[in-house]
Amino acid sequence: MYDLLLLNATLVNEGRVFQADVGIRDQRIATIASDLSSAPATQVMDVRGLHLLPGMIDDQVHFREPGLTHKGDIATESAAAVAGGITTYMEMPNVNPLTINAQALEDKYQRATGRSRANFAFYLGASNDNLEDIKTLDPQAACGIKVFMGASTGNMLVDDPQVLDSIFEHAPIIIVTHCEDSPTIQRNEQAAREKYGEEVPFAEHPLIRSEEACWKSSSFAVELAKKHDARLHILHITTARELAHFQPGPMKGKRITGEACVHHLWFSQEDYPRLGAQIKCNPAVKRAEDRDAILQAVKDGRIDIVATDHAPHTWEEKQGTYFKAPAGLPLVQHALPSLLDHYHAGRLSLETIVEKVCHNPAEAFEVKDRGYLREGYFADLVLVDLQAETTVTRESLLYKCGWSPFEGHTFKSRIVTTLVNGGIAWHEGQLGQGIHGQRLTFNR
Structure with missing residues (x-):
């Protein structure tokens, strides 16, 4: 029966x-x-x-709980996820309090149990002073270790080279990185302020969060991973230049892998005049040439995983000027439909989509018994x-924030x-x- x-x-x-x-x-x-x-x-x-299809496994979401639940929470955002065909998500540590120790991790699991409509796991965040928490991490307690090697998120920025070296040396599970170089970004911000004052056009975002900022940081991450033979997964690649870090072909056996996000496969710099803050995200949506190169890298295997980086903010928050409008956009409800539009346009096959959003996330994070249509x-x-x-x-x-850049x-x-x-x-x-x-x- x-x-x-x-x-x-x-x-x-x-x-x-x-x-x-x-x-x-x-x-x-x-x-x-x-x-x-x-x-x-x-x-x-x-x-x-x-x-x-196997349900999509999204290796990068921000569901905003605890501490930021006016933007979204585990219940609301997981509802939007299953409406979009996402059955499993891995959630990020930049909440309040930060998820940087075993106690904070367990609190999030307790919050999700009985409330999350999709399957769940949480990242342990790295900081400049929690190396012992990383070394002693139970490999079953987190999907990965998240390292912000950039200016994205306040005091979770790991900018001490010795600490970064130790994290890559001692991490017991996969390291995932957000790679943008803070000093480069700060110089670009200052130049934009000098030119525009506080009324910086949103079209300047990919010039501020520039190709050079991404390249400098991701190159350092690759250098550390090779030095220590660490398992590294670089999140949300946005530049054609960075594709040089990755090898084409099947993911099996790779120690360094790359991810693209659905919005970076869809939008380009040409969309800023129309959407402005709605597509402000870190790292930035960049040139159409970058988007097209990343899409080709999904096809040839340089990009191994496609995810969302779902990061909701309220509509009111997004109405601020460039420096005040927060970075991030809600995506889980339409991530898979957006990829299927690439199928309809002849850009991606169904088999490739399933590989990138189901099979490869399960393999990269060693997820047990999920990600495939297999008996058992x-x-x-x-x-x-x-x-x-x-x-x-x-x-x-279904997002708590109530808006979408795809509206x-x-x-x-x-x-x-x-x-x-x-x-x-x-x-x-x-x-x-x-x-x-x-x-x-x-x-x-």
């Missing part, structure tokens, strides 16, 4: 697109077979015409209709159903009744 049968699905998994039925039992994929139509089941869904794996699944459209309206948004756009696909651990988290435009998200475990 199955809990749920999905009949006549078109599966996208491990480089293949094929027809099969899927039987789900006790939160997991029990059977993938050519014909299960006569098998007994509590619930049966005929999903003919729909594509079945958790039933984290998303059904998409490639023939139905999704128009982004303010009324349709008014019509995507060419629709997220029909999202299953988390076999439970219906999203179906036909409605959230499911239960809370099915679980704490991640790792093959470590």
Whole structure:
């Protein structure tokens, strides 16, 4: 007896697109077979015409809890995530208080338990003075160690070279980095102030958060990783120049990997006059040439993972002038639809999208039993209709902040159903009744 049968699905998994039925039992994929139509089941869904993908694993989100919950919280943002086909997320440490010790990590797990609609894990943040917390970290307690090698987030900036060297030497699990060089940015900010005063145009953002600032910082991270043979994952690459850090081809065996974010694959410098603060983020959306080069790197394997860096701020906060408007934008509800638009445009294959947002995040972070359509794996699944459209309206948004840079756009696909651990988290435009998200475990 199955809990749920999905009949006549078109599966996208491990480089293949094929027809099969899927039987789900006790939160997991029990059977993938050519014909299960006569098998007994509590619930049966005929999903003919729909594509079945593993749920997206988003390795970079800011859900703002604790301490910043006027912008978003675990409950609201995980709801938006499952509406967008994201079944698992890894959340960042720059909250209040900062997630820089084991106690703060455990507090976040307690907050998420019973409230998160998607599966969850949290990063331990690095600081200039928590090296012992990093050295003694339980590898099951965090998805990774987040190092801000740039000016993004106040007192979590790690700018002591000796501390950085020690982190790369002693980190017991994967290191993920935000790479922007603070002194370079500060010089560029001063030059912009001298030219424009406080009325700096948002189009100056990619010149302030410049290619040079990114290159200088990411080069240092790569240097440290090679020195100590550390496992390094560089987040949100925004420049064509930085692609030189990464090798093309499959991710397996790589010690240094790169990530692109959906907004850096979509927007470019040409969008600042229209969207302004809505696309102000760190690192910045840059030239169309950078966007196109990163998209090509997703195809050739230099970029191994695609994520969101979902970072909501209130609409009111975003109305400030350049230096006052915070950096970050909400993305989880439309990340997968945006990637599927690249499929419709012939830029990415379905197999590549699944590799970058499902398989590779699971492998890079050693996630146990998730990220694939495999018998025995958790039933984290998303059904998409490639023939139905999704128009982004303010009324349709589940983010607490209530806005999206995609507002008014019509995507060419629709997220029909999202299953988390076999439970219906999203179906036909409605959230499911239960809370099915679980704490991640790792093959470590």
